[in-house]
Amino acid sequence: xxxxxxxxxxxxxxATGDRHFADDLTVDRDDVDGLLSELDEYAVEQAxxxxxxxxxxxxxVLTVGPxxxxxxxxxxxxxxxxxxxxxxxxxxxxxDAIGTSLILAKAIEKAGYDLVISGxxxxxxxxxxxxxxxxxxxxxxxxxxxxxxxxxxxxVKGRRDGDAASEQLxxxxxxxxSVTDQSGEARxxxxxxxxxxxxxxxxxxxxxxxxxxAEEVGLEGAYTTVENVAERxxxxxxxxxxxxxxxxxxxxxxxxxxxxx
Amino acid sequence: MAEVxxxxxxxxxxxxxxxxxxxxxxxxxxxxxxxxLGNGAGDTAAALAEHGAVKVLTxxxxxxxxxxxxxxxxxxxxxxxxxxxxxxxxxxxAEGKEIAxxxxxxxxxxxxxxxxxxxxxxEGPVATQSVFAASFTTKSRVSKGTPVITVKPxxxxxxxxxxxxxxxxxxxxxxxxxxxxxVTGRTPRESTGRPELTEAAIVVSGGRxxxxxxxxxxxxxxxxxxxxxxxxxxxxxxxxWYPHTNQVGQTGKSVSPQxxxxxxxSGAIQHRAGMQTSKTIVAINKDAEAPIFDLVDYGxxxxxxDVVPALTEEIKTRKG
Numbered sequence: 035x036x037x038x039x040x041x042x043x044x045x046x047x048x049a050t051g052d053r054h055f056a057d058d059l060t061v062d063r064d065d066v067d068g069l070l071s072e073l074d075e076y077a078v079e080q081a082x083x084x085x086x087x088x089x090x091x092x093x094x095v096l097t098v099g100p101x102x103x104x105x106x107x108x109x110x111x112x113x114x115x116x117x118x119x120x121x122x123x124x125x126x127x128x129x130d131a132i133g134t135s136l137i138l139a140k141a142i143e144k145a146g147y148d149l150v151i152s153g154x155x156x157x158x159x160x161x162x163x164x165x166x167x168x169x170x171x172x173x174x175x176x177x178x179x180x181x182x183x184x185x186x187x188x189x190v191k192g193r194r195d196g197d198a199a200s201e202q203l204x205x206x207x208x209x210x211x212s213v214t215d216q217s218g219e220a221r222x223x224x225x226x227x228x229x230x231x232x233x234x235x236x237x238x239x240x241x242x243x244x245x246x247x248a249e250e251v252g253l254e255g256a257y258t259t260v261e262n263v264a265e266r267x268x269x270x271x272x273x274x275x276x277x278x279x280x281x282x283x284x285x286x287x288x289x290x291x292x293x294x295x
Numbered sequence: 296m297a298e299v300x301x302x303x304x305x306x307x308x309x310x311x312x313x314x315x316x317x318x319x320x321x322x323x324x325x326x327x328x329x330x331x332l333g334n335g336a337g338d339t340a341a342a343l344a345e346h347g348a349v350k351v352l353t354x355x356x357x358x359x360x361x362x363x364x365x366x367x368x369x370x371x372x373x374x375x376x377x378x379x380x381x382x383x384x385x386x387x388x389a390e391g392k393e394i395a396x397x398x399x400x401x402x403x404x405x406x407x408x409x410x411x412x413x414x415x416x417x418e419g420p421v422a423t424q425s426v427f428a429a430s431f432t433t434k435s436r437v438s439k440g441t442p443v444i445t446v447k448p449x450x451x452x453x454x455x456x457x458x459x460x461x462x463x464x465x466x467x468x469x470x471x472x473x474x475x476x477x478v479t480g481r482t483p484r485e486s487t488g489r490p491e492l493t494e495a496a497i498v499v500s501g502g503r504x505x506x507x508x509x510x511x512x513x514x515x516x517x518x519x520x521x522x523x524x525x526x527x528x529x530x531x532x533x534x535x536w537y538p539h540t541n542q543v544g545q546t547g548k549s550v551s552p553q554x555x556x557x558x559x560x561s562g563a564i565q566h567r568a569g570m571q572t573s574k575t576i577v578a579i580n581k582d583a584e585a586p587i588f589d590l591v592d593y594g595x596x597x598x599x600x601d602v603v604p605a606l607t608e609e610i611k612t613r614k615g
Contacts, residue, residue, distance in 0.1 A: 132405060258438060273593050294575075
């Protein structure tokens, strides 16, 4: 029995770079280097591990984003995914989470799937809601925030570590899964993998391919409006002392002065 | 006055602190109507009434514990249909955000997550968020449908504001998707006796400099002297010295306590993302050049194995 896995990935501005906003209050993606969101590497890794443990698995990586987002796809292909889909359209600029989930869900349906695997959140927006939104839109079970995942006989199982308890979850395929950074270290692409990735197919779709009207997405179609953005004022320089035997006492003195003791 | 739905996070009837903070924010926008679901839902009413809930809608059913997320979405949707609220507020836990997102989609509404403040406005509530590792602050509003907003713990003070808190049974019909994801087992986390990391007023964290699982005992001792929660940097968690549930940073918890004490933590962007909104920041690190010192109100350049135990002793002496 074949298993079609679609892994959703996002191309994000490098968190160690100088991230900022553009004039229209969207994330500036031009002036900072981008890369495959680190948390999505774990999703690609779990898809690869599932494919190593079963026969006839096909892994498609899917992204929505500008031209450069192809870099994220290429990275996932070089890790070992089989093919890629890039949804790219000028009208997508400024799309919020609700709109992004619409585009992804339509693309996932068009691609055909048994299992969707996402990262726990993107490293730029960090909302962590897209997997739940995809499950709602696709009308399939949500098996999210897994630290452990396995697929067998049309059933997905996993462990979700919450604040109050660790839960064992189970659902029938098709389903949407998201995995945490605890699910297992993501592999580095091998040289062979990087060479092979160059020959793997990357399809490009636009909104009309997905029967989505421009006004349903983008800044105009967004369900939320950013009114203003302000750089957080730098914290005022604090007192720094060198410990010469009295550091602990000095610190206690400071904490007492602030009424923490 | 418009009603505002507040989703209640509780454990067998004991209301968790972030929900009480939501009631403070909800009262700025309208009259809070709480929604409590699952085992012990009815027992939440007294605490909710004391903090401003005019009404408490309750529904107990096994589905809330036996299946993931969707039964709670069904119930909130039923509550929205009954109340027609001005907004829906949900605590920003991992589950809270998932519930809120699915609810927003069903309502045709926008969603804002991880708000750190809320203000009333004629055109609907304005949410403040802290983004890009807290280097920017944004103000946003939901422009379509009933605003669904999740709020981070420690975003508002818990305030006593006695209200009626009349308990009403909520009528819920579960959707056919409600039983899609079965919870086949649940292992409650062992209690450490310390406050929950995201809710704590004081957090004491250890990083690479702690240099070993066994050495976290000195971090815990300091935390206990202050009644604080214990956090850990990603380096310490990846090394296996402390559990991932205690990780502070981009891929762990985001905390915003009154006081954050970083010991042996250099302050990489991944860590700053999770603690930069703390009110007072203190650091102890051997390296005077560590970026964490750019954030601190008070810093000690020194060996944490000297400074932390000395601090703990001094606190104990002062507290008598």
